[in-house]
Amino acid sequence: MSTPSQFAMFRWLVRRDLTLAWRRRADALSTLFFFVIVVSLFPLSIGPDTQLLRSIASGLVWVAALLASMLSLGRLFAGDYVDGTLEQMLMTPQPLYLIVLGKAFAQWLVSEVPLILITPLVGMQFGWTRSALLLLVVSLVLGIPVFSLIGSIGAALTLGLRGGGILLSLLVLPLYIPALIFGAGAAEASLASGSPEANLYLLGAVLVLTVVFAPWATSAALRISLE
Amino acid sequence: MSLNWYRYASPGKFYPVASKMIPWFATAAAILFIIGLYVGLFLAPRDFQQGEAYRVLFIHVPAAWMGMLLYILMAIYAGIGWAFNARLSSMMASSLSITGAMFTFLSLATGSMWGKPTWGTWWVWDARTTSTLILLFLYIGFVSLQSAIDDPRRADRAGAVLALVGVINVPIIYFSVQWWNTLHQGATIRIVDKPTIAAPMLAAMLIMLAACWLYSIAVVLTRLCCAIIERERGVGWREEALTR
């Protein structure tokens, strides 16, 4: 019996994670609701002045997406860690890099895609134009995978620790800052009649670097946490 | 006869060496602080732009430098400890972390003290101040992670991953913050530059930097000794160490 190809394993892993996530749909939905609620909290605390809201909207949506994404990180490895599957994954001949990438991808599909889809609705609350909303969505599409991947490093490092979610946030938030700056900047630039392209290119560069290097760091962290 | 330096990679062997060095570094640091303060506060002239307020820089600049330097050292030691499975190296990284955080905090605080008379506000979101704040967060993350992990070897290695990821990110973070700052240059704040350096000023700055450097070595070595005692309990050399 031959070992399956790497791509087959990747596909299997994604499908497995999606199936598991489907069985606990509430978890994914709760991320979505959190996002919507946080975004709605700000007008309540700042006041309904549409000019003011429009000027902070891009940063606001970005921070809310960041927080929602960070909250779902706890679920990335915890389930598999608790029932021992994660240890088994470490022992497969397949590269851990791909496993990490697969899990992060599955989580992106489950938690973050609904978030991205709902952003236009949320953006309408702030009275944005269609082109601005499109830009916001594009920036989120580029930025949220960065959050997932960097976050996976933190999730792997804090596996099984008491301190849990808060410690994870503490570790990971400073590392999120470049993506936040470029992403929110891109969304903002379209409003301020600047050019969003530069920000988007930089965000894209950060994404590429992260996709290449973060899973490697996460694999190292997983081995450290599990030995 | 060549000295076998690897002997000292063992915590037990390094402990007496470290213990003996500490008082020398501490005394040297104290002396240099006194000299530096004398030169900086008495001998250096008034700055023609900032008046006497610039004297804060004699502690602010060394603190900022030490904060950054210690972070890089921390990452290097942690990386070496992880790559070569060298316990002492990892212990050194952990010892560096708190002093580094202290200096970073001090640089932010003294920076505010310098900023109020020169810029008019306690805090300004420019590239350097924001990056230093983020550096403080990185330090806090490292210390929190290590204190949350009970197993010392796991703590060492996890810290190493975090420190290395952090140190690689620092240039990216700095660049992104600078980008953010130049794009959002709202109200123009007159950033008063550092004063044109007169010889006594430069001398004072360098002496204070050296003083902070020696201070760091003394404190970090003391922490290292504490870490060695804590972690190497139950090893035979203890009794010898106690007779010192």
Add this chain to the structure above:
Amino acid sequence: MNWSKFFSMDGYGFYVWGSYVLALVAMCGEVLQVVRRKKTLKRQLQNFSK
């Protein structure tokens, strides 16, 4: 040497002296904490080995 002028630092006295006091407090605090820790650990070792 005009001492009152030295202490007031042209009106910036609070900022200049405040910074140095802050630095002094931070560094002395750190030294005290670390020295005390070392003493405690050595004492524990001695008690333990008795």
